[in-house]
Amino acid sequence: MQISLTYGALIESIPLLWSVTAALFGLNLANGNHRVNPGKDVEVGGAELKRGLQARHLQFLAIGGTIGTGLFLGSGKAIATAGPVGCLIAYIFVGVIVFSVMTSLGEMASFIPMPGSFTVYASRFVDPSLGFxxxxxxxxNWSVTFALELTxxxxxxxYWDASLSIAIxxxxxxxxxxxxxxxxxxxxGEFEMWFSSIKVVTIVGFVIFAICINAGAGDQGYIGFTNWVYPGPFAEFIVTGSTGKFVGFWSxxxxxxxxxxGxxxxxxxxxxTADPAKAVPSAVRWTFWGILSLFVSTIFFIGLLVPSDNPDLSLGKTDASASPLVIVAKLAGVKILPDIINAVLxxxxxxxxxxxxxxGSRILVALTNENHAPAFIRRTNKIGTPYIAVSITSAIGLLAYMNLSESGGDVFNWLLNITAIAGFITWSCISISHLRFMKALAANGSSREILPYRAPLQPYLTYFGLFFCVLILLTNGFxxxxxxxxSDFFAAYISLILFVLLFVGHKVIMRTKPVKLAALESPIG
Incomplete structure (x- = not known):
């Protein structure tokens, strides 16, 4: 009888649970068709944010979010896995995918500048459930990554004093x-610009240092392309032969x-951003070419100077000792550089x-503007800061304290697994949104000539980026x-599983339908 009562109570509680879930995420169950409030200001998305960013701020915001541990630490293991040439080709190839995504995003963002823009585009041009x-x-992804960066x-x-607790x-x-x-x-914007400039100067300085070392200024003498000959340009991974080299490249x-x-x-x-029609295209161009040149030059010179079979590349540590830039300095006999690199890191x-x-906070604002989160989150103070969105995002960073206990560290690592391929999911959705955006223009009789910035090679470049983003998503656990x-297989696909659950759950509860582009009153919806 107790079991029967419990089961019956559970069934009766389902409508209540749906209502609570809807309230939590700011959904409107009374209206199955998602509609954007036509009274909102398109440019600011209904939030009283200030247009205080300049093009240079926008560029360094992207550089600051992109150049981090992935380049300064992760590149070492990547070279050990794929070899110097295999790794270089992988970074160039993904760079082309990023170029596709950024030009697609730049075309939409310069025409419809919105805070947290791409979730808005997905909702308005594709499907509200996709935007959700x-x-x-x-x-x-970004809020948990904040906890990762704090740790x-x-x-x-x-690295300088192991006795200090990371909690401090x-x-x-x-x-x-x-x-x-x-x-x-x-x-x-000013703070982030100067902070990011340190990384740019460091990479430029490393390139100059690497040229000198390669030419014979270090303890090893002239190096040239010796490490491309032995141990070789490509490394075998998991399996041997040509298949192993391809596996290394793809991984x-x-x-x-x-x-x-980022x-x-x-x-x-x-x-x-002030004057987004001019600032966004400029930021897209300079950010992409700046990031690509910094990444490719760093990978190229590390591959020249460090043999891919050097055991230090695969240490897996999180301080300067695992940085390939420090390994280059050690091999060259320069003793002071590790401390400098650690400070830059x-x-x-x-x-x-x-x-x-x-x-993270601006994405929350965008979610509220599309009725995907409670409206109170987008409240701003007198200086235009969405203080509730900032507070919620920042609070997730406190998950970093989980690393102070062994069991908590395991949970934290699983949370990080969810964010591992979130970038490819986002890039795929941006590409889909751009394809629909171009069709929306055509459906409303508008030419792409009216756009402040026109992405090149369309629609082929966007299809290219979308195809490979999806392919990498589906094969990342191979x-x-x-x-x-x-466990590794589940970790590789947990973020994709979560994305599908969010999409299907929202669609089932809200009964949303794909956006009919011909029904849009204007190209901007």
Missing amino acids: AMGWIYWF AAGLIIQ FITIFWVVFTAINFLPIRWY VLVTAGFSYQ AELVGVGAGE LTAVLSAANSNVYS TAIINWSA
């Missing part, structure tokens, strides 16, 4: 970067994608943490299949 799933997983900052400082630095940096994100957007694509993640922040900041992590809070591991 994309926005929430992107927000979760990484503490571990980096332990998690607390200090959490307070600092939460406070920075409450500043006026113009101040935030590095996910690493490269994680490193490039380039799309140009679209996040479009809604707070700290600034890289902190700059990325700063971008995490900003991007190494777990080759050497079967149930």
